[in-house]
Each structure stands twice: as structure tokens, then as C-alpha cells.
Amino acid sequence: MIQVAEKPLFRILNTDEVPRMHTLESENFPSDEADSYNMLAYRQRQAPNLQLGCYINGIMIGFIGATRYNGETYNKEAMKTHIPNGGSVCIHSVVVQKEHRRKGIGLKLLQAFVKQVKEEQNNVTKILLISKPEHIPLYERAGFVLKGKSDIDLGKDTWYEFEIPLQSKY
Numbered sequence: 001m002i003q004v005a006e007k008p009l010f011r012i013l014n015t016d017e018v019p020r021m022h023t024l025e026s027e028n029f030p031s032d033e034a035d036s037y038n039m040l041a042y043r044q045r046q047a048p049n050l051q052l053g054c055y056i057n058g059i060m061i062g063f064i065g066a067t068r069y070n071g072e073t074y075n076k077e078a079m080k081t082h083i084p085n086g087g088s089v090c091i092h093s094v095v096v097q098k099e100h101r102r103k104g105i106g107l108k109l110l111q112a113f114v115k116q117v118k119e120e121q122n123n124v125t126k127i128l129l130i131s132k133p134e135h136i137p138l139y140e141r142a143g144f145v146l147k148g149k150s151d152i153d154l155g156k157d158t159w160y161e162f163e164i165p166l167q168s169k170y
């Protein structure tokens, strides 16, 4: 019987899904870019509402992982420290499993994440991320604005910083 893929669903992921996050992270990023299990577990523990899973037929096939930080730019410290009331949401991972790519899922995941931040996170003035050159069109389509080349030294790529400015809720 042919199984028809359902539409992707998005929801905040649970503590017991960190192993699946880690599998997706290590299968979809080069080893010099992938975050460790402990780092993903830290982010899920500290900022559970900023870890958004993407599910097809009940299986997690992608996720966005983020934390909060204070500062105008995305930097190394923001990658490893969550500041609960920090004004910036920093996205660290955007992942869609290889066999599900180029079907618009990454874009929908980003749109769902931005909506979630706007609805659920207080006192946030911006969402920041860094991108490889090949993913610039994806982030532009998701509404992010290119700020320029990032200073981040991670893996072999040159990185570009993007931002969505938000009106903070007080």
C-alpha cells in the first residue's frame, strides 16, 4: 500500500525528543558545525518554547532550535548561553531531513517559528540567525533581512547574518 505523506505539523517538542533532535542535527550538519547532545539538551531545558519540531506522519523530520540573548548581533556567546529575558531570539539550528527538502517545509517551519515567537515570547525586539550563502534565498523568502557578513568562525563556510525586527510586547 502506498503511504501518502501528511501535511507537516509544527509543535513545541518535548524533553524526551532531544535524542531525535540530536540525530537530525548530526545527520544534517557537517561534524564541525553540528551542536552536541548536551548543548541541544541545555537549550531544550532552558528555552523549551523555542524548540519547534516539524512532523510528518507523526515522525519528527525537522526542527528549529533557538534561545534568547542580549545584543545586537548573533555571536559565539549567544550560541551557548540562554538569557531568559534577552531581547533577541537567536536561531541556532534550522533542519529538514534530506528526503523532505525543497518541498517548502523549511520555509513553513520558519514561518511557524516566527509566528510562535510573536505570539508567545514577551519583550523580544528581534530574531537573529546566521546563514550559509546557499540558504540566503530561503531566509529572504521567510521575511528575514540581510544585515551583512557575520564575524562567526564556524566550520568551513562564510556566514551571513539575518534579522527580523519585531515590535516588543510590554
Ligand SMILES: CC(C)(COP(=O)(O)OP(=O)(O)OC[C@H]1O[C@@H](n2cnc3c(N)ncnc32)[C@H](O)[C@@H]1OP(=O)(O)O)[C@@H](O)C(=O)NCCC(=O)NCCS
Binding pocket: 028, 029, 093, 094, 095, 096, 097, 100, 101, 102, 103, 104, 105, 106, 107, 108, 130, 131, 132, 134, 135, 137, 138, 139, 141
Ligand atoms: C536549509 C534547509 C532547512 C532548507 O529546508 P527545505 O525544506 O529544503 O527548504 P524549502 O523547500 O522550504 O525552501 C524554500 C526556498 O528556499 C530556497 N532554498 C532552500 N534551500 C536552498 C538551497 N539549498 N539552495 C538554494 N535555495 C534554497 C529556495 O528559494 C526554496 O524555494 P524553491 O525550492 O521553490 O526554489 C535544509 O536544506 C537543511 O536542513 N539543510 C541542512 C541543515 C542546514 O544547513 N541548515 C541551515 C543552516 S544555515
